[in-house]
Amino acid sequence: MSNSHPLRPYTAIGEIDHVHILSEHVGALINGEEYSDVTFIVDKMRFPAHRVILAARCQYFRALLYGGMRESRPEAEITLQDTSPEAFAMLMKYMYTGRASLRDEREEVLLDFLSLAHKYGFPELEDSTSEYLCTILKIQNVCMIYDVASLYSLPKLCTTCCMFMDRNAQDVLSSDGFLTLSKTALLDIVRRDSFAAPEKDVFQSLMRWCRHNAKENHSEIMAAVRLPLMSLTELLNVVRPSALLTPDSILDAIKVRSESRDMDLNYRGMLIPEENIATMKYGAQVVKGELKSALLDGDTQNYDLDHGFSRHPIEDDCRSGLQVKLGQPSIINHIRLLLWDRDSRSYSYYIEVSMDELDWIRVIDHSQFFCRSWQKLYFPARVCRYVQQSGAPPSL
Template identity: 85%
Template sequence: MASKISDYHLFYKMSNSHPLRPFTAVGEIDHVHILSEHIGALLIGEEYGDVTFVVEKKRFPAHRVILAARCQYFRALLYGGMRESQPEAEIPLQDTTAEAFTMLLKYIYTGRATLTDEKEEVLLDFLSLAHKYGFPELEDSTSEYLCTILNIQNVCMTFDVASLYSLPKLTCMCCMFMDRNAQEVLSSEGFLSLSKTALLNIVLRDSFAAPEKDIFLALLNWCKHNSKENHAEIMQAVRLPLMSLTELLNVVRPSGLLSPDAILDAIKVRSESRDMDLNYRGMLIPEENIATMKYGAQVVKGELKSALLDGDTQNYDLDHGFSRHPIDDDCRSGIEIKLGQPSIINHIRILLWDRDSRSYSYFIEVSMDELDWIRVIDHSQYLCRSWQKLYFPARVCRLVLMANK
């Protein structure tokens, strides 16, 4: 009986090296990875080395020609006629660690560096070496990685280094992180180790939004920890008029770091200035809508309050999907929003009712205490409808009122 075969395949596999296979034309050969491995092996094997670096009593044999080819600094050092250019020279290096220098040599020889699982202190030393020896691409890549691992424990020392080497992206990310975690930063150990310049850059920011009493106490601790610095200059960063009379008398005065005249001046400013003229601090969240429940905002005046904060600008009709308020003679019964915390704003977008031919005249005011209001937009002489994209000088506020006129 013949067996039944449903399918049958016969084939002969030709290897790529078979003489009958046509050659594929290759216009460019890229074996950079092989080159990297071979040059990297010189570092691991320590063969043919003609210069030695000494870091923390640890010796690092290296090759002049490779260092000079990769780095202008080493080219000048090793071939510039100085003592270090002598054969078999030993060169001590200060202000770095053996771990960071090991990473730098690996990068010089292979073009690779492994940043994960390294301590923040080592990464910052590594960043310092990249800056010192002129490796801008390495500096950028290390900065980008540091941006991803910022936390309360490392943000202060990272900001210090980023400020020292003028690294804009890393500096900006550190500032944003500290702004959003201001009170935790003030109580961290890293805060006490900040340089004076970095410290002032942080606390002078309008967006470093912590209670002024907490800022004062943190600066007081910093002064105790850095007794040789000019404490008067540090204390000038405190916004005394933002503190209550009780805080000025019971917290600031006993410290002895501010003169009685400075305290009296603060009391005078507080009592004679209108509230919205005080130099408030506020949270800064760029390019995000902060009038949402996500950020703790709520509608305190107006009808159908939840509709204003649901984020839906597409589905609204006569029955649902919009907030409203009655129009009265005193113009104070508008829609009022209380933000989750004092915030810095300079842009408001409003969608006015546009499902019929009606138009509206309106104004917008902001306040911190619901008593003193500043008008930032006045369209009371215009007829407006649909989307309103409104810009004004940045203001710190807690409350926003829109009313028709």
């Protein structure tokens, strides 16, 4: 007889594996009054259960049902708070069968289910539910999901939510879910350099949150606004009338803005890890250089002087250069570029970045080195809008 029936798991010869039958038989006991010896009450709904099954599956219930407390008495009824009947029914099914269906459930039920998995100590269930939540993120639910993920310290779900919010910052700020964030989650989000929304929008959304959460400490919330990034008109006509910030705070912001270098301001920028953002896909364009339309999308194996890359010559006067304008202010810490290597010449160069095309910060200085071929360059992360390369041949 074949051991490869499609509904039967494969087992080695001499081994019997009927776990699926066991799961079906134990699962048939769910919510059955027969043999039950404990009842849970959730929002007036009754869930008969079996102590020995729950104790075998969960240390929490083992302590609750066999720990000598009043819940351990025969035929005990236990009322559970802070969860929904739908979520508890899902948990009961999981404890009896090892299975749970998430696809057709509302986000609120899924978050209650995640809360139960965390409370009762089912780490594998917690991970699987978190992974599913990562796949259904949208503007309407991401704040609610992040709040729970932050509360239970679920790193993967937190990171995925943050990346989603970073890429949709303005829509998140205007969503109803933003108003329901806890103060801790709210500050975690808006303090991120990669939460790349205009500072006026950040301020106005925080103002809405403060009005919706009148009992919170508003000064701590408003401290997250980067006032020096706002224009004088915005500070006087938007911030000042709100009365949420003191006149001294506004004057201090004006002073910082007027006395600081532009590149020293604490800008926000889009963060897109492990992707080349200097491409037309992300709205970048070549401002200075030859073959502007190529924009680093050329043939990296068969390049020559006529095709392959946007480029520029490195000349003695250092006036020529290649300048790329990114599609939006972005956080970068890595640049990869190619110096002509079809002959034996070497080159020196430097890389600068800017937000306004006026104030430039040099992040790479190879002006005193002999360089050739591919350059993989790393530097401290900075927010910028413009990137340019210039240089001259080193003296021999």
